[in-house]
Amino acid sequence: MTELTLGKALGAGLRQAMHDDDKVVLLGEDIGKLGGVFRITDGLLDEFGAARVIDTPLAESGIVGMAVGLAFRGYRPVVEIQFDGFVYPAFDQIVAQVAKLHYRTQGRVKMPITIRIPWAGGIGAAEHHSESPEAYFVHTAGLRVIAVSNPEDAYRSLRQAIASDDPVIFFEPKRLYHHKGDVDLAAPLADAPPMGLARVVRAGTDATLITYGAMVGTALQAADAAEDDGISLEVIDLRSLSPVDYDSVAASVRKTGRVVVAHEASREAGVAAEVIASITERCFEYLESAPLRVTGHDIPYPPAKLEKYHLPDLDRLLDAVDRVLDRPNRLTGAGA
Amino acid sequence: MTELTLGKALGAGLRQAMHDDDKVVLLGEDIGKLGGVFRITDGLLDEFGAARVIDTPLAESGIVGMAVGLAFRGYRPVVEIQFDGFVYPAFDQIVAQVAKLHYRTQGRVKMPITIRIPWAGGIGAAEHHSESPEAYFVHTAGLRVIAVSNPEDAYRSLRQAIASDDPVIFFEPKRLYHHKGDVDLAAPLADAPPMGLARVVRAGTDATLITYGAMVGTALQAADAAEDDGISLEVIDLRSLSPVDYDSVAASVRKTGRVVVAHEASREAGVAAEVIASITERCFEYLESAPLRVTGHDIPYPPAKLEKYHLPDLDRLLDAVDRVLDRPNRLTGAGA
Amino acid sequence: MSPQITPIADTAQDLELSERILAPDGSRVANPLLDPFVADVDPAQLRSLLRDMVILRRIDAEGVALQRQGQLGLWAPCQGQEATQIGTARAIAPEDYVFPSYRETGVIYARGAQPGDYVRMWRGEEGAAYDPAALGVAPLQIIIGAQTLHAVGYAIGIQHDGADEVAVTYFGDGATSQGDVNEAMIFAASYQAPVVFVCQNNHWAISEPVAVQSQYPIAGRAPGFGIPSVRVDGNDVLACMAAMRWALEHARSGKGPAYIEAVTYRMGPHTTADDPTRYRDEAELESWRRRDPIARVEAHLRAAGELTQEHLAETQAAADAVAKEMRAACLGMVTRPPLAVFDGVYAEPHTGLERQRDEYAAYLASFESEV
């Protein structure tokens, strides 16, 4: 085990993937000499050269379109989108080409493209630097969507994403880039659990708290706080947003009967809506109260000074937990 | 009352809006001499001239970006995207600019842009000509999303969309363009119900069937068929997908306790997920069975010869109705 | 300040502003720029180019007929563009790779398409018309301009592989307005990628004349990006072949991308769903009929005494045979079973979709058990 930040774990994952398969090439803005604005690709240019760590012109549609062409040629491109809010110029290439070419050709043309997206808010950034666009990609058939929450998962699932013959949109929570955790760098990929599995991060019995990305940490804090109150929360890190591992989710819901789904992204037609609709379909008879969503508001990401009023935090999670448990709010006494 | 096809009703709506406000300008590919590939703008070039009915270069991002600039200048641009699948090159301009500029400027800069999208499948078309991208826009805060199902609504709500100071993504079901209905061309806009209201198209008591666009017709057929079986279905046409008129929806669900939500779009994180999650939040105690979704599969839109196996049809609706009513399948006897 | 290129006054002026080898009347024009690239083309080769153009026109007519008869959902005719498509495509090496739009029937023909390949997609049977690897041609692309970036990416792959192949991309005049096509030029120039851009300027993007996209010669854009370009008479098969050989040689020899604008004309409707009488003059069409790419080569060969009745008859027979095979392939196509809608969405198992497939299979099976 090696202690690494999430950022370094991602870098290690890229490095290992490039060693494992010389068809893996990295493309993006500023990923070469600079090592990316988050330094995820730091050192890779020196190690693998400019033919495999490619600084591109400043055009996201161009980058993803170029990745498609490289995939046609048998490469496994890994694209870095500089920030979440800059993926939209590439939306057409992702939705109409990356996601559909395998289907269009009945599997004759593979699109083993990984699109890494530094993701989500809470870092006091300027507009477009804190977006949570995952639902767009979850809604897009033909893509897989991964969201990581810790260094170990980051290292493993990035390698899995790159090794996958399917296109993967890979979300990296920016505000965790400097969070540390143990990573088993030597663990063979073959022994790893499949990329699509969720993880019960903490077992519990009273209610299930489902989330992903940076909010997994908040959910664990909520579970701690709830425990002080005698409430046992089960926390699930979805890890894969498409497909969602509904077997694990349903098993938990059947046990607890109460559910909160949380994410930073806005609410309307977001991932939480999907998870709740699916839970309701599968576990209706087990539900003891209405599953609730705790999400960003349905607003554009607000200016940095106001983001704390947008992002779900510990208190909002606990408030929802209280509500699914039909308890008065533990903080305020309201709702009794 | 005048009998018009949905296509003609839209044309009449544009014409009226252009008469009402000379800041209304139309932009798009082939909307001038040709009158659009669906002839919706037929005659408008002759009537209003090339300064107000503007054939644009072939670039959707350019078109929407140009609309943004016109809005800055005080115009009310109405954009025609030629087909649903061609809106993605404009995604960045829509999501990062059209949807956010009003918020960015705290209301100082208005974006009264209407983006008309000939929409959805069932017309035996080639790839990218049958897409249902509405969930992307529903998930995007700052936009309003309208989907019409008949000439009367089309005429009225298109005028409302254009008159609205907010950006509206306006979905027009292609396969209904030739469907006829009565339109009151003289009804003053001021007397019309607000754009965001849903409509109970058919009252019923046993279950609520919620849908929008071309599937409203299928839902009505299902209600007819169910009636023969002694089942009373309430059919709701959402009309507005953002905001959804949850007051109307909830009123129906509280009455019937059973819900099917249907759309052509794929399922994961689609509009039906949103509607079901919201219904569950609001009406949990009223639900007698799990709300079900009947949707397109989570696949890219298939080749034309296979589209009938993708699009929800009467039988799939009835099958879901039977399931929410805990009845054996009325067609097959299965599930008993 | 910078020198302005002259705008094109009218479509008639267009061809005068482009390079040619064969004049509309079939006479040979000396062209120091292009001649060297087709010095080897003897009458036999020219007849073979003519033959391909005639066959292509026949395939195209069959496509229109099949659509009119309800056998195809749509067809995008390429009548009038035979010289551009055959002339350029015949120059491409088998190991090169082509990224076309949807109108390149002649290109896939030249790459060895099988009879069913012309119609499979337009009939709505499959997403791709043919096996890309078999032809060295990416699937027909409907999203305007998207394929140009793919070609550049592929070319960068060629470069990394140290291969001497070339990626070729075809697109229309309308497409030149798309961001993607411009980004493709920028990426290609930045990496000096071995890619050839072929703009088929057929004067129309559906109902919009090329002047909506550009009032200046489109080929004039490439040099600003650092890409050498040539503007050829797209109805002159020799000029097209010569230009393409130049461009391929340029790209193959490591000099980076090259750009061709072939000035041609779409004689038919945009697609079978289109009614061009709404937006274009019969007179314009008529003027282009006089520049027919096939008539031109016939006139040339005939004047040289190199075209016999036998040649013509053989060609016509070959064309009819291809059309017949194409029709038979079309009518013989068997639509895949319902569950095929789920095939090929993912390369690896996807639990969500598998469940949907199972549910739908059970649903379909419930009808069978009914009987």
Add this chain to the structure above:
Amino acid sequence: MSPQITPIADTAQDLELSERILAPDGSRVANPLLDPFVADVDPAQLRSLLRDMVILRRIDAEGVALQRQGQLGLWAPCQGQEATQIGTARAIAPEDYVFPSYRETGVIYARGAQPGDYVRMWRGEEGAAYDPAALGVAPLQIIIGAQTLHAVGYAIGIQHDGADEVAVTYFGDGATSQGDVNEAMIFAASYQAPVVFVCQNNHWAISEPVAVQSQYPIAGRAPGFGIPSVRVDGNDVLACMAAMRWALEHARSGKGPAYIEAVTYRMGPHTTADDPTRYRDEAELESWRRRDPIARVEAHLRAAGELTQEHLAETQAAADAVAKEMRAACLGMVTRPPLAVFDGVYAEPHTGLERQRDEYAAYLASFESEV
């Protein structure tokens, strides 16, 4: 085939390939192209340009300082680009409208920004730094290149209104690779819209040298689209002003769009979050220090005996005063209350959002009632 423009060998060669009026040492160079446009600029006016550049540099330094002190989340310095920004922006008429990127501090200064306007956005208080209508400047744009299309749309609006205003858009060298910027040129040329494109080629897009985007002069692209362009020494305030006057006159008089590439240099980091030592040589920076846009004007005025200690002292005092006001405005900013996150999402009531707002208000209120 088409004439190739010479690629730029190195950054030093850059300025030689551009038009100038003032040489780096402050001496005046005859420029028949540009001179007529600044014939009226007397020493007093030149001093006023210098004054603005000095004040801008001071504002910029204050922005950096405020960021370092934790008062701003980020700052995008424009040090080195003062001549480009002041020279061009001073030529723009009040009724014209500007669509900037995020680095145009000098442009909003020249348009009459208030002290708080420089920092409001970077501090994270509001999405837009200032009232667009008050300055005739659209909000700072972070999405690279998006604003160029807005300028074109606005210009088309001007055209429809029959007004003689001009829309101006600023963007970087990196931005020229974006589809949007190319589409903007295409739309502008198609409609002959009164828009002026100002590319600030400051040699870097974060860590990428301009050669990644283009190995050829960027201004060379515009003519291919039918847009006349000029490449000016962006560190020469007179050349920038002259070029801008030419471009504005061109656009205002109905001749359509015009394009300026101002060749300048970003002396500081990309933003305060950037560390340029990772990717660029001190030697390159040093060579550009010798071409400082402010020093150049000072040298010129001093040599002409037109710059006194008093002038300099007055300017410095004015700069310090602006910086002080800016700091005070920054420190005095009051963050809006929590519920302000909901303000301005829609212009008209939205039932879904209203409900969310009410719920959140009730949730917040529940804490208050707690006490």
